[in-house]
Amino acid sequence: MVLGEGHQRFIQTMMIRGIVNEQEAKTLHQHCCEVHKEHYVADKLEEFIQVVNSKLEALNMQIRTRASEDNGMTCYALVNTANNELTRMSSDYADNELELFRRTMDLIMSSDDSTASSTDILNMADSLQTRKLTKSAAECLLKRMVSDNWLVEKQGDYSLSTRCVMDMEPYIRTMYDEEQVKVCAVCHCLAFKYQICANPLCTVKIHNPCAEKYFKKKAVQRCPGCSELWPNKVRAECRQSLSQRQR
Amino acid sequence: MTQRKSSGKRSSTAVGVEEDDSIFTQPTTSQVQKGMEKLTKAQIDEKTTELVQYILMKDQKKIPIKRADIVKNVLKEYKNVFQEIMNRAQQRFEQVFGFKLVEIDAKNHVYILINKLEPVEGSEMISGNPKTGLLFVILSLVYMKGGVVPEGLVWNTLKKMKVDPGERHPEFGDVKKLVTDEFVRQRYLEYTKVPHTEPVKYVFTWGQRAEVEVSKIKILEFLGELHSQDPQHWSQQYKDASSQWSSRAPQPSTSSQRCGLVRSPEPPLGLGPPPRSGAEETRQPLTHLAIVVVEEHTG
Ligand SMILES: [Zn+2]
Ligand SMILES: [Zn+2]
Numbered sequence: 001m002v003l004g005e006g007h008q009r010f011i012q013t014m015m016i017r018g019i020v021n022e023q024e025a026k027t028l029h030q031h032c033c034e035v036h037k038e039h040y041v042a043d044k045l046e047e048f049i050q051v052v053n054s055k056l057e058a059l060n061m062q063i064r065t066r067a068s069e070d071n072g073m074t075c076y077a078l079v080n081t082a083n084n085e086l087t088r089m090s091s092d093y094a095d096n097e098l099e100l101f102r103r104t105m106d107l108i109m110s111s112d113d114s115t116a117s118s119t120d121i122l123n124m125a126d127s128l129q130t131r132k133l134t135k136s137a138a139e140c141l142l143k144r145m146v147s148d149n150w151l152v153e154k155q156g157d158y159s160l161s162t163r164c165v166m167d168m169e170p171y172i173r174t175m176y177d178e179e180q181v182k183v184c185a186v187c188h189c190l191a192f193k194y195q196i197c198a199n200p201l202c203t204v205k206i207h208n209p210c211a212e213k214y215f216k217k218k219a220v221q222r223c224p225g226c227s228e229l230w231p232n233k234v235r236a237e238c239r240q241s242l243s244q245r246q247r
Numbered sequence: 248m249t250q251r252k253s254s255g256k257r258s259s260t261a262v263g264v265e266e267d268d269s270i271f272t273q274p275t276t277s278q279v280q281k282g283m284e285k286l287t288k289a290q291i292d293e294k295t296t297e298l299v300q301y302i303l304m305k306d307q308k309k310i311p312i313k314r315a316d317i318v319k320n321v322l323k324e325y326k327n328v329f330q331e332i333m334n335r336a337q338q339r340f341e342q343v344f345g346f347k348l349v350e351i352d353a354k355n356h357v358y359i360l361i362n363k364l365e366p367v368e369g370s371e372m373i374s375g376n377p378k379t380g381l382l383f384v385i386l387s388l389v390y391m392k393g394g395v396v397p398e399g400l401v402w403n404t405l406k407k408m409k410v411d412p413g414e415r416h417p418e419f420g421d422v423k424k425l426v427t428d429e430f431v432r433q434r435y436l437e438y439t440k441v442p443h444t445e446p447v448k449y450v451f452t453w454g455q456r457a458e459v460e461v462s463k464i465k466i467l468e469f470l471g472e473l474h475s476q477d478p479q480h481w482s483q484q485y486k487d488a489s490s491q492w493s494s495r496a497p498q499p500s501t502s503s504q505r506c507g508l509v510r511s512p513e514p515p516l517g518l519g520p521p522p523r524s525g526a527e528e529t530r531q532p533l534t535h536l537a538i539v540v541v542e543e544h545t546g
Contacts, residue, residue, distance in 0.1 A: 012346075058296070092307070
């Protein structure tokens with residue numbers, strides 16, 4: 001089966017954009033159908049994407065949806081499904097730049113709060129095995145990675161963007177140990193920003209938006225793993241992050 | 248450094264193989280046939296996928312792709328079945344992405360991807376690339392001046408639209424570098440030294456990518472519409488454009504609707520309703536430049 005031009009245009013745009021939010025995806029769906037005079041049904045975006053994915057998957061690509069860890073909004077990203085590392089980045093970055101990114105990821109994955117400080121990242125720049133980067137080159141690189149939507153910066157701390165997490169999920173799950181790869185107990189996706197159980201022996205983690213949804217219906221908030229009372233304080237944090245929407 | 252799990256679990260199961268058995272039965276040299284026979288369908292599909300990803304990756308930066316690099320980086324021991332795997336990749340590009348893989352240099356075997364989908368207006372959610380507009384204007388200028396333009400004329404024309412090659416432009420950055428380096432590397436333009444000139448002079452001509460990807464008829468239509476006259480009035484250029492057309496498109500009626508100008512989801516200069524010649528003050532700077540080009544040429 002050959003994809004219609006509307007579907008092809010959708011893929012092309014996703015290749016340029018990398019990631020879009022739900023509203024943008026809906027607008028794009030409508031746009032692509034109308035431009036090519038193809039049948040358009042407003043609430044059939046999921047079916048439209050299924051058709052696209054039926055072709056992309058054989059090519060190790062996929063349009064994947066995921067709730068943003070900050071505000072729970074659905075995002076759509078064109079991702080790699082093969083775990084050959086960093087494919088989509090390798091066209092835009094030199095070997096040593098990719099090495100610094102990989103090592104930044106190592107820092108983020110082994111930290112408790114899923115961030116890496118700019119100082120720690122910049123300190124690695126002159127010990128790269130491929131080729132050293134000067135401090136100012138590394139600073140520029142970090143800016144580029146933020147504007148290319150791979151990293152997110154907040155007050156000097158770097159974390160992985162939603163797009164990055166979506167695209168690199170197979171890589172992350174393959175390359176890192178189980179205790180480094182944190183998974184949300186509610187939605188089972190990778191978790192970088194999450195709440196933890198108050199019981200020190202319990203490993204349950206839940207995304208902020210997932211926790212909000214999960215506990216909303218419950219009279220008493222208990223950990224889905226060990227039934228310990230779930231700490232309440234984090235709900236305020238969750239609301240705070242809702243107001244600081246990232247892309 | 249953190250320790251990493253040893254990667255592994257890479258299986259090669261056959262996925263989505265329903266089409267194109269024809270490739271196996273097509274008459275080829277015995278060597279190629281033997282090469283293909285030794286490979287399972289899954290192996291061939293896996294290589295095709297790798298090749299598609301590789302080409303997409305290179306194309307994102309508009310880097311023309313050399314056959315030698317494909318063999319070195321992707322095909323490796325599959326090099327004797329290069330053409331078969333390229334054919335399969337070609338099929339994927341056309342059927343899934345709406346791209347066409349084109350050989351722009353038959354001697355050195357250099358390939359680029361061109362867009363089969365017509366650029367459209369109204370994709371306001373897609374941020375268009377202003378560089379494309381600048382490029383289109385330069386290509387128009389070169390075309391209307393007979394194919395070769397001294398660099399001074401390009402710089403002067405750009406200055407008229409307040410794009411000074413000597414200054415940093417808010418959208419284009421270093422304009423001179425963009426035009427003489429980026430556009431040249433992407434093979435949209437050629438920037439050649441004129442022999443025996445002191446001080447050294449340069450001229451611009453169309454690059455190979457422009458020859459394949461940019462429709463001369465679109466340029467004439469656009470410029471013609473500006474002056475509300477039929478492009479056929481520029482008889483020589485039109486003949487030239489028509490021959491480019493017929494030599495590249497076996498079915499002119501269908502492909503004429505598809506010949507996208509440049510690989511961008513947004514039309515480079517808004518090729519929809521053309522600006523009226525009377526409404527000078529409301530024109531975009533790039534459009535204005537195009538008018539200057541026409542007026543200098545025809546006037
Ligand atoms: Zn979750
Ligand atoms: Zn617990």
